[in-house]
Amino acid sequence: MAEEKLYRVALREALAEEMERDDSVYLVGEDIGKFGGAYRVTEGLLDKFGPTRVVDAPIAEEAIVGSAIGSAMLGLRPVVELMTINFSLVAYDQIVNNAAKIRYMFGGEAKVPMVIRMPGGAGHQLSAQHSHSFEVLYGLIPGLLVVAPTTPEDAKGMLKSAIRTDNPVMFLESMSLYNVRGMVPDGDYTTPIGKAAVRRTGTDITIIGVSRMAVLAHEAAKQLEEEDIDAEVIDLRSIRPIDWPPIVESVRRTSRCLVVEEGWATYGVTAEIAAGVQERCFDYLDAPIRRLGGAQVPMPYSLPLEKASIPTSEDVKKLAREVVGRKPRDG
């Protein structure tokens, strides 16, 4: 059976269940204990598990991640919460130079079973230093696993998989998805890391969405049906590694491809996907692969400007029409 739950609640359940299952799992981050987390994901967990397993840390991301890496090397399974992906840049050296490389440099004699949870994305007027989507900064690092679940079911199942994985996982949440509801299966289940999900089947174009943009692409695809464009939607889910087989199978069938991310598309995740699709599907393509990303600006504070800076379902529909070769609709 299954029950409808909020994305944030699904995450909280995953954390609580994994902490009950395995004593070596602990949480560390800013304001995650008494305050319950900036997005209320860890609410109630301090009372349940105590201050040694739910650790309120000072505002020092480099120290938080560095200490988590050390504890992971010695056998614990830290789950770090960083308040936004922008703040993870303070800890970028620890993540890239230590977390991603230690298992390799130690010849396998040490490992870093650490999860770093952090939300990205705009839409809440949090301005230029709290709103970006930096999937690509982690997607390009060998040694990291990078995932972005978009449904409550995946949020819970993939977080459990991430915690049980012996390698560092960048677990990218989205501020705009925390209040999304969806069916979540009862009991203990995991969702594999490294697998994309086909959210809708279609024959005219394959739209691949990264993180929240997969949800946006699905909305756009439903609306495109009225225009007689039958779009297939793939939720990338795993940014590193990329799950190529379903993407290739789909594009070879539809012959057309559009890739959408909220971050900057230049040098972005969409660039990587488009290049890979082109290499694998060249002789099957009936139109150039198109990419859609956010405006190339620091995220504005002004609400209208912020809205204008992130892709909308209208933007997805417009590009999809161009790829399919339809004239824009009147008006």
Added chain:
Amino acid sequence: MADVNMPKLSDTMEEGTVVEWKKKSGDPVKKGEVIAEVESDKATFDLESEADGVLDIIVQQGVPAKIGAPIARIGAAGEAPAAKPAPKEASPKVEAAKPEGPKVEPAAPAAPPPPSPKPAAQPAPATQDGDGAAAPSAEVKASPLAKRLAAELGVDLGIVQGTGPEGRIVKEDVQAAAAGKTAPAPAPTRPAGPEVEVVEPTRMQATIARRMAEAKATVPEFTVTVEARVDLAVSMRQQLKDSVPGADKVTMTDFLVRACALALRKFPEVNSSWVDGKFQRKRRISIGLAVAPSQGMGLLVPVVHDADLKDLIQISIESRQVIERARSGRPAEGDLSGATFSISNLGMYGVDEFVAIINPPEAAILAVGTIKEVPVVDAGRIVPGKVMRMTLSVDHRVFYGATAAQFMAEVKRLIENPVTLVVPATQ
């Protein structure tokens, strides 16, 4: 030296043809690399090399070969190709035509000069007969898919009008051009020529003809028809489409696949075959769906495997995918084989009811008619209702009238109580 043999690509395939060798004799090939496109009676498949080495082609493209017959060899690099008994064609001709020694292009006076700005050559190409309009074929803008299709269908892209963005030639343009080549526009007057035109069947059509005649000659069949009320199924389908993610494309055929899978589990004797004087009871329940190909005349039967282990939404998604793959001419392995029961639904064409021919070795096939609004008597009152007629063709060697009737009663019960079809699949 490893032999490359003609693969068996479907249950009914007896021979295949290499449509195109992707590599030439003497080319190095890698394990897993596509070396040829092979056509069976049903579809076209990519043939991958199973070893690293150097390709030595035995059977030229276009020449049919029996299943299992060697069509090429893969030798170790440096290994001399097996002493060739006078190769049938192609490669030596090319070599003979080539001059000895390093290839030196004659200093062609026609060689293009280094690019220099020539503004005058740009406008009014129609009046230009010099370099402005000189090389149209090299400048044709076509998608990679269109180029590949044009090569496969023998279409000259130079004469195709592109309808894509910026005049790009796309798939549909090539297909339209190919169709135009083979099917001239219908003339108002009777075309000149013989009274009867003899048309070569495609490989698929030849197979269908042979197997249908075999079925009618060898299978003693009888039929059983029931009419089911489908008001609930129709409204449940709409509810699913409106409110359940992933169910937006569920069809009445998907409902029938689920219903038949459940009924087959209850009646294993229906999920059986008569082979060499014995019954074969099939453990897996896999349902074939008779569909028309996207182009030309013919029949494809893509298969939803283990349909009894899948819920309605899985069936809906998978049947769409498998039909799409089959229609694209590039099915995955197993997509067209292994069915234990088939469904043919002509309801979308408005057919009231019909009798389908069994596809041996299956023991039965369900023929489904259209959903009609009719007056029905319900608890003594005449009310509007939706009904659908289903006819089961049965191989009488495998099971008998009473079982056929009970099986159809079960299918009818399930489709009339569609809530039974949306509960999760059980192992």
